[in-house]
Amino acid sequence: MSGSVTGLPRLPPANRTRDAINVIAEYISRTGLKPNERLPTEHEVMAALGIGRSTVREVMRHFQALGVVETRRGSGSFLLKPVSAATVHVPLSFDPGPVRDGLLQTLDVRRGLEVEASMLAAVRADADDIAKMRATLEEMERVHLEKGTAGREDLAFHLSIYDATHNPLFGQIMEQMRGAFESFFEKPFDRPDFARRSFPFHRELFDAIAGRDAPLAREKTLQILAIVEEDIKDMSK
Incomplete structure (x- = not known):
């Protein structure tokens, strides 16, 4: 991510987690990252996107919950399955009104x-x-x-x-x-x-x-x- 992603504009304060999820998913898709390849480090993501460690970890948690990323202690985060910005969110229909x-x-x-x-x-x-x-x-x-x-x-x-x-x-x-x-x-x-x-x-x-x-x-x-x-x-x- 320290290559092309560092050229992206920093994320605005609002909805940073969701924006970061989309940006990283797009990065994975665009760079052709393969399963078992390592994702950028926390520091690289923080520097590239201008976000804090807690936001990065929340993003990784989202990917882990979806079963597309695995974090290995001492080694970093690794891709398990291909993902893109179009597939990283599968929101449930929820329009409750009041x-x-x-x-x-x-x-x-x-x-x-x-x-x-x-x-x-x-x-x-x-x-x-x-x-x-x-x-x-x-x-x-x-x-x-x-x-x-x-x-x-x-x-x-x-x-x-x-x-x-x-x-x-x-x-x-x-x-x-x-x-x-x-x-x-x-x-x-x-x-x-x-x-x-x-x-x-x-x-x-x-x-x-x-x-x-x-x-x-x-x-x-x-x-x-x-x-x-x-x-x-x-x-x-």
Whole structure:
């Protein structure tokens, strides 16, 4: 990417992740990168596109969830399957209308996915998964105490649970619904306290997964989502 891609204009602040996904997918297609060939390093992508490390890692996560890129510790990221800007997004049809209706529709899907993911994580998570989950939880709690809200950090915690299932389909479904799911974390109804009451239950959910208690993990996930549903209904009146 340090060749032709460095000549591309830097990405604007808005929608940097999606723009970077498109640019890198186009780069892969245009340069004819083959499976098992290494992608540019984080530093090369950061320098070429003028984006931060967190954005680069979010982009790589998207490609990993789609099963087209594999990151190998100490070696970098490698292409597994051909991809292009035209095929890297396969968005689900989602036109909910009012914010309240859209959030409730998305919540139905979240409930189905997250209850099952939490139970599977309690059975399948290994030591690395638990460590990652703990780190994302602690970061979520830190930001929550500092700012009173922690939307993106909350999302990162839930993504770590999906990862702990060791079923890539969870991640792929999540990537296709990312836009809808992220609507939960953009101050719905202009209320920064949206779902704030659910934060203490995240620690209890982590403890249940780490303790290999699948039924309790299910219960805690449902408690979190019940609070979210209550806030959607109360704050949208």
